[in-house]
Amino acid sequence: MNDRFTRQSFLGRDSTEQMANTTIALVGFGGGGSVILPQLLHMGFRKVKVFDADEVEDSNTHRLAGIIYPDDVVNATPKVDVAKRVAKNIVGECCIETFKMSWQEGAEYIKECQILIGCVDSYSERDQLERFCRRHMIAYIDIGMGVKVVEGEVPQVYGQVILSMPGQLCMHCMGFLTQIKLNEERSQYGDAGPKAQVMWSNSGLGSFAVGLAVDLVTDWSRSLRGPVYKVFNFNTGDVVTHPRLQFMVSGECRHYSQADLGVPVFVPL
Ligand SMILES: [Zn+2]
Numbered sequence: 001m002n003d004r005f006t007r008q009s010f011l012g013r014d015s016t017e018q019m020a021n022t023t024i025a026l027v028g029f030g031g032g033g034s035v036i037l038p039q040l041l042h043m044g045f046r047k048v049k050v051f052d053a054d055e056v057e058d059s060n061t062h063r064l065a066g067i068i069y070p071d072d073v074v075n076a077t078p079k080v081d082v083a084k085r086v087a088k089n090i091v092g093e094c095c096i097e098t099f100k101m102s103w104q105e106g107a108e109y110i111k112e113c114q115i116l117i118g119c120v121d122s123y124s125e126r127d128q129l130e131r132f133c134r135r136h137m138i139a140y141i142d143i144g145m146g147v148k149v150v151e152g153e154v155p156q157v158y159g160q161v162i163l164s165m166p167g168q169l170c171m172h173c174m175g176f177l178t179q180i181k182l183n184e185e186r187s188q189y190g191d192a193g194p195k196a197q198v199m200w201s202n203s204g205l206g207s208f209a210v211g212l213a214v215d216l217v218t219d220w221s222r223s224l225r226g227p228v229y230k231v232f233n234f235n236t237g238d239v240v241t242h243p244r245l246q247f248m249v250s251g252e253c254r255h256y257s258q259a260d261l262g263v264p265v266f267v268p269l
Contacts, residue, residue: 001040004158005044015218019044022217025113025138026050027129031063031197032119032143035206036246037083039066041090043214048087048096049113051103054077063199102268107132115213117141119206120268121195123181134256139163141207141212142171143205145232147196156235157198159205160242163212174229175244201234208232208239226251 005016012018022195024045026033029052030088040048055076061068064079066086071077080098098107110116116138118129126142133140145159164170173179208230215224229242 010044011214011218011220015214015220016044018217019214020116022044022213023047023049023113023233024213025103025116026118026119026121027168028052029064030054030060030119031199031202032145032206033117034063034079034082034086035064035199036117036119036143036210038086038090039207039210041087043210045213046091046095049099049106049109050080050083050096051099051101051106051110052083053100053102054079054107056082063197063202065199065203066246079189103129110138111136113138113247114218115139115141117143117209117213119143123177126171127177127182130177130191131256133164134166134170137166139216141209142176143202145197145201145205145234147198149196157201158234159201159232161205161208161212161228161230161232163216165227166256167258168253169227169245169248169251170253170255172179173248173253174227174235174242176229176242178242180233188243201232204232205224206235208219 022045024040026037026048026049029050037048037050037073055078056064056068056072058073061073064082066082068082072082078100080192081102083096083098103110116129118126118140120126120129130140142162143159148156160176162171162174162176205248212228215221227243227245230239231242232239
């Protein structure tokens with residue numbers, strides 16, 4: 001048996017080719033991105049563009065999946081070099097492209113992607129990513145986790161995975177992005193400190209995101225027809241569709257217009 005994908009042939013006769021020919025941008029190679037990249041490659045995606053401007057630090061080795069050598073911290077290895085190493089180990093001399101820069105700096109390289117998976121921290125960056133994806137007709141998959149710690153209570157570990165498709169409900173429609181959240185974040189800029197991150201919940205969210213990407217490309221489930229907003233409760237193990245999406249009757253987004261497609265004439269700095 002020489003077909004490495006035989007055991008996932010239920011995904012469809014052309015699924016291997018479909019995944020190999022799909023270009024995915026992976027924005028952020030930290031706790032989320034580093035568990036997503038190997039899964040994409042194992043599944044058969046061969047055109048992945050990884051964006052991260054940062055270097056490996058001691059504080060992120062507990063969640064950065066991949067081969068971390070002790071020297072990576074000392075040498076401040078770029079995270080995208082870890083991505084290259086992971087890719088090489090899975091598929092040999094590989095096809096992934098890495099960009100040690102912010103996605104905004106590398107926006108030119110994202111335009112031709114069909115799917116973008118965002119593993120970023122802030123609401124404002126998610127807002128910008130979604131805006132960019134809408135303009136360029138890219139399916140946007142967002143993951144994020146958080147921990148709510150209240151003294152005297154059990155910490156609450158939670159997360160979300162969202163699929164925002166051009167022409168369908170956006171993250172503002174779904175209530176995930178609101179002007180209040182964006183304003184609050186802006187007013188606290190620089191004060192927030194490091195957010196809690198752990199490997200197991202990032203892995204759960206990342207796996208679900210990869211599943212969405214596979215379904216988008218292969219349509220194996222025949223059921224992915226609209227936006228997705230899943231809420232993960234890692235204390236209980238529950239995964240539910242956010243009530244706001246569950247009960248929305250209108251499928252129309254009033255935030256993005258079909259007329260806004262393409263490259264804007266004026267790009268604000
Ligand atoms: Zn909307």
